[in-house]
Amino acid sequence: MNGRFSKFSPFHVDPEKIEKTFSLTAEDFVPANDEEKAAMEEKHKSVSYWRDAWRRFRSNTVSMVALVIFIICLLFAFLGPALIPYSYDDQYRTSQKMGPFEYSKGEELIKSIADSCDGFYATALRAGSITALNKGNYFIKDKGKIYAFTLDGALEKSVIVLRRDDKDPLIIVKEDDIKNGSWSKYEAISYTDTAAEDAMKLELSTGVFPHVFGTDSAGRDLMARTMYGTRVSIIIGVMAAIIVLIIGATYGAISGLSGGKVDFVMMRIVELIYSIPEVLVVLLLQVVLKDPLTEWFSSSSSGFVKAMSSLGSGIISIFITFALLYWVTMARIVRGQVLQLKQQEYVTAATALGASNGRIIRRHLLPNCVGSVVITTCLQIPSAIFLESFLSFLGLGVSAPMASLGSLCSDALETIQLYPYRLIFPGIVLTIVILTLNLIGDGLRDSLDPRLKK
Helix, strand or coil: CCCCCCCCCCCCCCHHHHHHHHCCCHHHHCCCCHHHHHHHCCCCCCCCHHHHHHHHHHCCHHHHHHHHHHHHHHHHHHHHHHHCCCCCCCCEHHHCCCCCCCCCHHHHHHHHHHHHCCEEEEHHHCCECCCCECCEEEEEEECCEEEEEEECCCECCEEEEECCCCCCCEEEEEHHHEECCEECCCEECCCECCCCCCCEECCCECCCCCCCCCECCCCCEHHHHHHHHHHHHHHHHHHHHHHHHHHHHHHHHHHHHHCHHHHHHHHHHHHHHHCCCHHHHHHHHHHHHHHHHHHHHHHCCCHHHHHHHHHCHHHHHHHHHHHHCCCHHHHHHHHHHHHHHCCCHHHHHHHHCCCCHHHHHHHHHHHHCHHHHHHHHHHHHHHHHHHHHHHHHCCCCCCCCCCCHHHHHHHHHCCCCCCCHHHHHHHHHHHHHHHHHHHHHHHHHHHHCHHHCC
């Protein structure tokens, strides 16, 4: 064939066919009709990584139910205290050791007259170890009108009643004079519409809010303390998880990207930290830091420092323990991900273009580890809550009068035979919070892991 293909060769191409194939006519430029356009349309819209993860998370019924219940717990902890008239540290002398939805004798009397007046202020519902109103200037503001008056002596076991349409709209009724929802005698209060500069405002009530979970031996409302305790436990868990995330992700990414001797030394440090008992570290930190932290709390005027002082030095020790010990699991997970990702072409390209290791970690490695990082962080929250509750149960957590779920369970243990509800309510809330967070973490693991796509 003299080095050329014959027309019968399988490699022979007819020039006429080539010209016919690549020649264009006016018919080739006719606009497509609706049917042709519809045939070219995308049958399924493309979805992003997070939207696809949310779709798969929603299909997990157990995790969705857990998410709804956890949101209810968040509303209970953060919105609930604003809806009840009690606080975690308010003590009511006449309402000690009461069961759920139980009223004291003074509260029963006041509750009986609530419907017969426009508002009242009862000394029996006054928080504190001393329920009496001292002599001095006071004022009540109702519908834009001010009732200013002066008490010449201390007022106790009495109710200041407001009835707008009466001849004497503001009166004082003694608790002993209240019978069957009415009173036999009263003392009218002379008032003015201008309050003195040193006058204290009295907030009127229209009813007696029940102690839904009962009260403790100090007269503190258990539902309010459970709400605040849930808030404290969740905040501690989230803060500890953030500390673990920042330290562990940074350490693991540096170790995995560096490799060689640097990786070897850093991983040996991780193994050394794994062998340290965390409870022992918390105890040592409390002994070492107690006096310096107490002095710092008392000398500082910062609002953040005051908020931390209300939690106590034990919580600071827990945060430091998490910063020292609990990031190692996160570091190992991120390191394993980075060891796989740094072999990818885009990392090689970034290195060839002169990108620094810090930029490669921030822009390429950690964003591609986000699934594992999110899962580990979410599962770290219930672990932190459990550790805080355990330490508070041992008396190493939050300081009184601040409460956490663990400290509430510890306080209730002494009277569990007489008042079991004091342990049941915070115990149930603690169980629900930890269980729902674990189920949410399992759902995130299933939805964010690309190997588990359905």
